[in-house]
Amino acid sequence: MAKNSEFPAPIVRLPPLAGHEGAWKLDAEGCEVVFATYPAGTTLPPHSHETDNVGVVTRGAILLTVDGNTERIGPGDWYHVPAGKEHAAEFPEDTTEVEFWFHELPRGEP
Numbered sequence: 001m002a003k004n005s006e007f008p009a010p011i012v013r014l015p016p017l018a019g020h021e022g023a024w025k026l027d028a029e030g031c032e033v034v035f036a037t038y039p040a041g042t043t044l045p046p047h048s049h050e051t052d053n054v055g056v057v058t059r060g061a062i063l064l065t066v067d068g069n070t071e072r073i074g075p076g077d078w079y080h081v082p083a084g085k086e087h088a089a090e091f092p093e094d095t096t097e098v099e100f101w102f103h104e105l106p107r108g109e110p
Helices: none
Strands: 023-028 031-038 043-047 050-061 061-067 070-071 077-079 088-089 093-101
Touching: 070 077, 070 093
Parallel strands: none
Antiparallel strands: 023 031, 031 093, 043 088, 050 077, 050 093, 061 070, 061 088
């Protein structure tokens, strides 16, 4: 494993995600895959994306706020934030996640 990372060395050799220390990005057809770590206490203010974001927490927790509702997302839990939907996040503990930023919905999705 790479030093100070929950991810194995091949992941942390990917290009870093601009503006996010401890995050790496893999470009794939129709989406980007982000492997990210967040120290406890990190907050992301309200924002939105042009992509449909689907993620899974592998360690720690995310307090994800969408439409004024906050949900705790823990290890093994998946979440979805639709394109253009404003949301915010807090990380109450050291957290690791894998997030998929879909440029278009996968086949079979409405």
